[in-house]
Amino acid sequence: MLRGNRELWLALLALILITAGYGLIIGLTSQIPPASEVFGHSLGIAGFLLMLMTETLYSLRKRSRSIKWGKMSAWLQFHIFTGIVGPYMTLLHTSWKFNGIAGVTTLLTMIIVFSGFIGRYVFTRIPRTKEGLEIEGTLSQEALKQARRLLALWHAVHIPIGIALFISAFVHVGAALYYATFLK
Ligand code: HEM
Ligand code: HEM
Numbered sequence: 001m002l003r004g005n006r007e008l009w010l011a012l013l014a015l016i017l018i019t020a021g022y023g024l025i026i027g028l029t030s031q032i033p034p035a036s037e038v039f040g041h042s043l044g045i046a047g048f049l050l051m052l053m054t055e056t057l058y059s060l061r062k063r064s065r066s067i068k069w070g071k072m073s074a075w076l077q078f079h080i081f082t083g084i085v086g087p088y089m090t091l092l093h094t095s096w097k098f099n100g101i102a103g104v105t106t107l108l109t110m111i112i113v114f115s116g117f118i119g120r121y122v123f124t125r126i127p128r129t130k131e132g133l134e135i136e137g138t139l140s141q142e143a144l145k146q147a148r149r150l151l152a153l154w155h156a157v158h159i160p161i162g163i164a165l166f167i168s169a170f171v172h173v174g175a176a177l178y179y180a181t182f183l184k
């Protein structure tokens with residue numbers, strides 16, 4: 001899966017560097033970084049910003065008619081990079097506790113990343129056009145129809161989960177800032 005997919009290599013590199021930083025902090029403080037202290041909090045904020053970029057930038061580029069900055073394929077690669085690295089940072093931010101709405105937000109985050117992988121590296125292998133069908137020469141019209149239906153179903157999962165995820169993330173951020181940051 002990694003062959004020819006530059007975004008996955010770059011994401012892997014970022015994950016290794018972040019994990020090294022996380023390990024270093026554990027070594028220095030002898031504890032799992034708490035979500036509400038400087039390092040854990042920063043991971044949550046930076047990861048959340050990357051996730052917000054994942055949610056918005058690709059869609060904005062896809063729909064913008066007047067400004068055509070960069071290739072769509074590059075924006076999808078960036079979508080995937082930030083869509084892996086951002087969630088990983090928020091996972092380390094959790095300090096491995098998953099109570100209440102924050103736990104729900106984490107679960108939704110994991111589901112959307114998983115669904116992204118299915119959509120990108122499993123479904124898009126299926127030729128989507130008549131030309132693709134001719135090149136492959138193996139799939140029947142019926143199989144193509146079924147593949148299109150699956151892809152539509154996939155969109156119907158990946159997109160609403162994103163919306164649910166950001167609603168619960170904003171509730172978590174509001175509650176966490178109120179109870180764990182400002183009331184302290
Ligand atoms: C999608 C992004 C995020 C996810 C998935 C997430 C998830 C979590 C989880 C699972 C916890 C642990 C809850 C527990 O104690 O059981 C937590 C704690 C916390 N989060 Fe987040 N978080 C995210 C973003 C943020 C952001 C952006 C901020 C701040 C601006 C934030 C601030 C906090 C704070 C302050 C705590 C500690 C709460 C406490 O000590 O009671 N989080 N988060
Ligand atoms: C925080 C994580 C993620 C969020 C919030 C997110 C959100 C979204 C949204 C809102 C769209 C719709 C774009 C549009 O049609 O306007 C989308 C499309 C897509 N996402 Fe994600 N995504 C995430 C992670 C991922 C990951 C990790 C992958 C791949 C490994 C991925 C692959 C895709 C693909 C292939 C599309 C369809 C592109 C198209 O049909 O034009 N996503 N994502």
